Amino acid sequence: MLSPEYLEIVLLSLKVAGLAVVMAIGPAIFMAYALANWSFPGKSILNALAHIPLVMPPVVTGYLLLILMGPKGPIGIFLADWFGISFGFRWTGAALAAAIMAFPLMMRPMRLAFESIDSNLPNIAATLGAGKWVTFFTISLPLALPGILAGLVLGFAKALGEFGATITFVSNIPGETQTISLAVYSLLQSPNGDAQALILIITAIAISFAALLLSDWFSEKLMRKRGGDDG
């Protein structure tokens, strides 16, 4: 009953969501840390900018991506000429769209996690000889790990379900940009697609659920370690 197309769609979705998370995680951690710890002019504007994909219609985000990063967009042309990278109508483009849409969702729990760290700990690390980078990697980052993990799961789920920006930016090309969401949409348009759509829908639910369980299991393990059995 499972067609080769089914497998292709699911794998592509995982690939797109995975790459999206990989693309967004660095900037999300950096931005979360900066917003939690630094005060600088224009901070609230930067904060608003980071959240824009969350509130803007996805189709607008997709359109902006298309005119900037598409095959004829200025950044798209630049990237293609200098680095041979092109996003237009490719799965990497779907990942980019998903990454941008997932970014604010990923950043939020990370920022909360950084903010909840006792602000004296970096001072203490400094008196013990640690510079800023050492403090970040040995204190801030590990302590924010549960929040970073939560951000990852949220981002992955968002990337997996991304629809509007993706279809606008990279269209709905089977085998290249047709993720689960786009495939479900196509199937529901055709008269006999309901059954196949249902399988994809169940798959999407299962993947999301598994991701949540995995993150829960991981953060519980982290907490149990800290709670510390004596041994």
Place this chain on the structure above:
Amino acid sequence: MAENIIVDIKGKVGKFQLDINFQTASGVTALFGESGSGKSTTLQMIAGLLKPDSGIIKFGGKVLFNAETGANLKPAQRKIGYVFQEPGLFPHLNVERNLTYSKWAVRRKSKFEFDAIVEMLAIDSLLQRFPERLSGGEKQRVAIGRALLSSPEILLLDEPFSALDEARKAEIFPFLETVRDELSLPMIYVSHSTREVIRLADHVVVLKNGQVETSGSVEQVFASADFADIGLLTGTVDAYDAQYGLDLIDVEGQRIYLARANAPVGKKIRISINPNEVILARNVPEKISAQNCLAGTIKSISPIDGGTFLVVLAIGKQQLKATITDKARVQMELQEGTDCFAILKTVALSKNGFFALKTSE
């Protein structure tokens, strides 16, 4: 070890103005004052966690901060151990990883042996535990150990026991005395408790409203009439009276008894004396239960609150305070230069406290 600490700084934190100037030698220096007097701020400026607006901070010939030359070492470069009010253990690391943080995170070699510090602070059984599973006192001991194992050249302590109850404090204080006695490491200890200062410090800097009110040795500073409720004598353990379980203490060539001092002969100790518990007499009294009678000369008599008088008695080079009523003063015809005797109850002395001072003085 003449590692002088020179602090001469002006600074501002919010609306609070700080203007601090003191010098002190090695040993334990207490920054003493009420809350809001600028003790912690001063300590943080010494550590480099806050920046003064102007002035200079030097330690053992090393310039930590100099506003004129622009020198301002980062906290990590100052080689200071800092113990905060809250222990601030890293919650994601077990005790051992907390203790060795400087070693594994910044590859700093410790000048103290790990095993020796762990044993000194009695935390060897806690090494694998995480901070969440430690009591308040245990946490603070680990924090002290972590600071020591970062190879500091000076240890700064910001009311490290203020978050603990009295019982916990009493349990932990001896560890700090051990650190003082066994490691030759200068310490600056912030406290608002005269008792802690008397127990631990060699020097004291009294702060008020962001300024230094007075500074000097603990004996000198507390001899002032400003501290009318504090009296101190320093003596040396001379002998042990096994029959009655009393220690004989030599104070300026005279002897007083203390119960259960548990200090070895030859040890220098500081005795805290409540001036309200000192009786003055013109002659040596006979058949009196008080065991101690020190001969001295009245150095000054000054009125204090409630119609009572503070008498400062010179006993050799030391000073002893006694509070008396106006009536007693008149009847006994006490005035400056009068020779008289101070009667001290051994039980009262022993209850008030006596503290072994560092032997290497």
